[in-house]
Amino acid sequence: MKIHLPNSAFLGNLDPFLRGFDPRNLDDLEISANKKWISFHPVVLSMIAAVGLNVKPEKINCEKFEARSGHYAERMGLFKILGIKSGISIIEHESAGRFIPLTQIKNSKELTEFISEMTPLLHLDSRNAETIKYIVSELVRNVLEHSDSKNGAILSAQYHKKSNTIRIGIADTGVGIKKTINVSHFAGSDLEAIRLALVPGITGTTKREGGTEYNAGAGLFFIKSIASVNRNFFLIYSGSALYKLLKRKQVLKPKLHADPFKDRHSEENDLPYWQGTVVGIDISLDKTGEFSGLLDLIRDTYAKAIRERKKAKYKEAKFI
Amino acid sequence: MKIIKLFKKTGNFAENKDLARNIRIKEIIPEFEEGKGIILDFEGIDAVTQSFIHALISDLFRKYNNNVLDRLMFKSCNDTIKKIINIVIEYMQERE
Numbered sequence: 001m002k003i004h005l006p007n008s009a010f011l012g013n014l015d016p017f018l019r020g021f022d023p024r025n026l027d028d029l030e031i032s033a034n035k036k037w038i039s040f041h042p043v044v045l046s047m048i049a050a051v052g053l054n055v056k057p058e059k060i061n062c063e064k065f066e067a068r069s070g071h072y073a074e075r076m077g078l079f080k081i082l083g084i085k086s087g088i089s090i091i092e093h094e095s096a097g098r099f100i101p102l103t104q105i106k107n108s109k110e111l112t113e114f115i116s117e118m119t120p121l122l123h124l125d126s127r128n129a130e131t132i133k134y135i136v137s138e139l140v141r142n143v144l145e146h147s148d149s150k151n152g153a154i155l156s157a158q159y160h161k162k163s164n165t166i167r168i169g170i171a172d173t174g175v176g177i178k179k180t181i182n183v184s185h186f187a188g189s190d191l192e193a194i195r196l197a198l199v200p201g202i203t204g205t206t207k208r209e210g211g212t213e214y215n216a217g218a219g220l221f222f223i224k225s226i227a228s229v230n231r232n233f234f235l236i237y238s239g240s241a242l243y244k245l246l247k248r249k250q251v252l253k254p255k256l257h258a259d260p261f262k263d264r265h266s267e268e269n270d271l272p273y274w275q276g277t278v279v280g281i282d283i284s285l286d287k288t289g290e291f292s293g294l295l296d297l298i299r300d301t302y303a304k305a306i307r308e309r310k311k312a313k314y315k316e317a318k319f320i
Numbered sequence: 321m322k323i324i325k326l327f328k329k330t331g332n333f334a335e336n337k338d339l340a341r342n343i344r345i346k347e348i349i350p351e352f353e354e355g356k357g358i359i360l361d362f363e364g365i366d367a368v369t370q371s372f373i374h375a376l377i378s379d380l381f382r383k384y385n386n387n388v389l390d391r392l393m394f395k396s397c398n399d400t401i402k403k404i405i406n407i408v409i410e411y412m413q414e415r416e
Contacts, residue, residue: 111336115335210378210381210412215371222370306411
């Protein structure tokens with residue numbers, strides 16, 4: 001496998017980075033980087049760590065990052081989690097208030113412990129903490145329950161002061177969304193599988209409306225809705241497909257869509273194959289106060305989606 | 321009615337679905353099977369996830385139909401928790 005870090009890779013311009021990913025030769029990993037400057041979203045780090053954990057450290061060839069900004073990868077724990085040396089020396093700072101370094105979460109207990117510890121790491125007030133904890137809990141539980149990934153979920157996050165935004169990246173190298181969804185539904189492509197996974201009330205665990213006693217098929221819809229109302233980026237990359245919720249214009253009454261393709265978005269269906277699932281999201285902290293109003297919107301959209309699906313199954317009278 | 325104080329089990333952020341399922345199976349359903357009711361007390365809890373509430377109560381709608389709401393009460397919920405409970409209750413009632 002080969003991964004090249006370009007000078008910039010954030011959710012808005014991540015596509016070139018993804019196109020540069022070479023998934024061939026699963027036993028080796030080559031990591032290279034732009035020589036002058038590298039600046040990237042935590043989702044990039046989570047992806048590199050996720051694939052790197054499947055490769056023996058001696059089979060990882062990481063060229064020395066010459067750009068001064070390469071220190072970021074060291075500080076976020078990339079080389080530590082991969083078990084390799086970076087050749088970069090940094091002065092360790094207390095991480096509180098800035099970022100969550102790469103963290104591997106393999107079970108429910110580790111997730112609960114992580115969530116209780118993450119708030120001080122990001123120095124969040126209680127209102128913002130609720131939203132971030134909500135997102136992390138739902139996304140990581142999705143990985144633990146559906147991905148069948150031996151390495152669990154790889155997560156990292158960073159607070160960006162200028163935009164007052166928390167950037168979160170979660171990656172796994174499990175079975176991917178298409179395989180999970182196709183247990184109970186039919187998705188002919190990775191993109192269609194992502195679409196179904198984002199529709200409220202659809203879960204790979206059952207065809208039944210309302211889900212199972214354990215899964216509702218609502219988690220990703222909630223997360224996409226938080227990003228939509230906050231006017232932030234949100235993306236899912238699985239198999240060959242990418243769905244990216246784009247920033248929308250500010251409106252007085254934001255509208256949610258049960259069908260993610262009706263949201264302002266971009267999509268790709270021929271990217272290098274990612275065995276597993278990647279989720280990236282940005283959350284603007286000054287807008288999370290809208291969470292309560294968001295729940296009203298979710299309630300309306302969710303109920304409407306179920307009614308429409310039920311109606312679609314109705315048989316019609318034959319007038320002859 | 322038996323009162324189940326959730327905070328002792330979940331802390332101030334209730335997100336662990338395994339815990340929710342255990343509470344349902346071990347504490348709620350046995351009371352319901354005896355024809356009794358339950359009060360779920362959210363005092364001290366600041367936030368819940370939809371997944372937690374789903375794992376806690378959704379199966380009760382399948383076992384006891386929508387009448388479950390005559391025997392299941394929610395105490396000391398803040399507005400956000402109330403809204404998430406209402407979302408789950410609504411889609412479980414809409415499903416049939």
